Amino acid sequence: MNVLQTLPEFCAGGTDLSERRRSGISRGQIVDLIPTDTMTGIAWGPDGAARIGALVTIETLASDPRVRNAYPGFAAAAASLATPQIRSVGTLGGNLAQRSRCGYFRNPHLACLKKGDRICPARAGNHLYGVAFDLGPCVAPHPSTLAAALLAYDATVTTNERSGLTIGDLLGDGSDGAVDNTLKPGEHIIHVDIRAPRDGERAGYHRVISRTYAEWPLVEAIVRVVFAGQRFEFALHNRSCNSLPATPAFIPEKRARIVAERFLIPPFGGSNPPAQAARRVSWCSTTRCAPATTPCASN
Amino acid sequence: LRLLSVGRLAAPQLARSQAEGSIVQGIGYALYEGRQIDQASGQVLTTGLEDYRIPGIADTPDMDIHFDESGFEHVPGGAVGLGEVATVPVAAAIANAVHNATGSRIYEIPMRPDRLLAMLSMRIAS
Numbered sequence: 001m002n003v004l005q006t007l008p009e010f011c012a013g014g015t016d017l018s019e020r021r022r023s024g025i026s027r028g029q030i031v032d033l034i035p036t037d038t039m040t041g042i043a044w045g046p047d048g049a050a051r052i053g054a055l056v057t058i059e060t061l062a063s064d065p066r067v068r069n070a071y072p073g074f075a076a077a078a079a080s081l082a083t084p085q086i087r088s089v090g091t092l093g094g095n096l097a098q099r100s101r102c103g104y105f106r107n108p109h110l111a112c113l114k115k116g117d118r119i120c121p122a123r124a125g126n127h128l129y130g131v132a133f134d135l136g137p138c139v140a141p142h143p144s145t146l147a148a149a150l151l152a153y154d155a156t157v158t159t160n161e162r163s164g165l166t167i168g169d170l171l172g173d174g175s176d177g178a179v180d181n182t183l184k185p186g187e188h189i190i191h192v193d194i195r196a197p198r199d200g201e202r203a204g205y206h207r208v209i210s211r212t213y214a215e216w217p218l219v220e221a222i223v224r225v226v227f228a229g230q231r232f233e234f235a236l237h238n239r240s241c242n243s244l245p246a247t248p249a250f251i252p253e254k255r256a257r258i259v260a261e262r263f264l265i266p267p268f269g270g271s272n273p274p275a276q277a278a279r280r281v282s283w284c285s286t287t288r289c290a291p292a293t294t295p296c297a298s299n
Numbered sequence: 300l301r302l303l304s305v306g307r308l309a310a311p312q313l314a315r316s317q318a319e320g321s322i323v324q325g326i327g328y329a330l331y332e333g334r335q336i337d338q339a340s341g342q343v344l345t346t347g348l349e350d351y352r353i354p355g356i357a358d359t360p361d362m363d364i365h366f367d368e369s370g371f372e373h374v375p376g377g378a379v380g381l382g383e384v385a386t387v388p389v390a391a392a393i394a395n396a397v398h399n400a401t402g403s404r405i406y407e408i409p410m411r412p413d414r415l416l417a418m419l420s421m422r423i424a425s
Contacts, residue, residue, distance in 0.1 A: 126335050211357075
């Protein structure tokens with residue numbers, strides 16, 4: 001049984017990796033990433049779409065005025081996670097590629113699916129923070145807050161070997177409990193593309209934690225609403241209920257409405273749903289997008 | 300507001316600082332700190348401050364501390380230690396606040412959100 005990881009690993013900010021080095025579960029070679037301009041910067045296309053490098057720090061995503069204007073839900077998600085120290089060195093790519101936070105995976109003396117064993121010991125053992133019981137073999141939720149946010153923004157990921165990956169392509173559907181993502185040995189994220197915000201787009205992010213700051217969420221949700229087409233998109237990443245996928249996923253609209261009404265915005269309905277929703281979305285301190293140019297008129 | 304009866308204060312500033320620290324520690328004890336173990340192996344699963352949670356500075360309240368210096372005249376020096384004395388009642392005070400807010404009493408610490416929800420749903424069911 002291989003309790004320790006011996007494959008080479010890339011080091012971006014190193015906030016996850018250094019802890020696994022210290023505990024001893026990561027024993028392979030460390031490969032530095034060469035910081036190219038594409039990987040360290042944010043490039044804006046003529047239509048207002050962003051190409052964000054994998055080595056851009058979470059602090060930059062949270063504070064960059066143009067990111068905050070264009071993708072307020074994404075920026076709010078970035079601002080809410082971890083602590084100022086972690087945000088200042090942690091990166092976009094590292095957040096997406098971080099390993100499971102399950103205590104069994106992190107303990108160097110215990111075997112688990114993600115360390116080569118055939119069963120998930122948390123399933124029958126201590127799973128206080130396990131939520132994904134029905135839809136995959138590993139019960140731990142994927143820890144990436146930015147993945148949930150990028151899912152809501154229909155972002156695509158480019159690696160050194162593949163391009164155009166959706167968040168679902170990158171993280172998988174949770175059916176393989178041995179992995180946290182689909183990156184192969186030697187593959188790393190180069191950049192993430194987020195399409196230009198649409199006219200009339202708004203977004204909100206909400207994270208429920210029992211401390212004021214700095215805690216893994218009990219539940220977190222991001223909602224992105226485009227009023228022009230009356231389109232309602234909702235991504236949920238949940239740590240408190242059963243029957244959820246291990247990776248962030250859109251939830252069915254009916255259920256999304258229930259969750260949105262309970263956690264984000266009071267009930268939709270009435271004679272003018274967009275106006276009502278606009279008022280209610282603003283109730284959860286969401287921000288209207290400010291597209292750099294006039295984006296596609298309808299969808 | 301905290302009233303502590305600990306006898307004569309040898310160092311009032313240190314005593315106040317000690318009481319403030321005790322309250323913060325008591326909040327951790329009441330709301331966050333809980334060691335999780337794997338029942339099969341006995342291995343500890345909460346091996347860092349990321350999993351073994353304690354209050355952050357934003358989780359601490361404004362504190363108004365008063366000392367009653369009488370009551371320990373029979374003790375040499377007229378004073379006793381105050382660290383643990385100040386820590387222990389915090390959980391009871393927070394549990395009382397939960398009762399005041401919800402009408403239900405919680406008897407387990409840490410008073411985690413899942414335990415509060417379980418307590419409230421039991422009350423709704425009964």
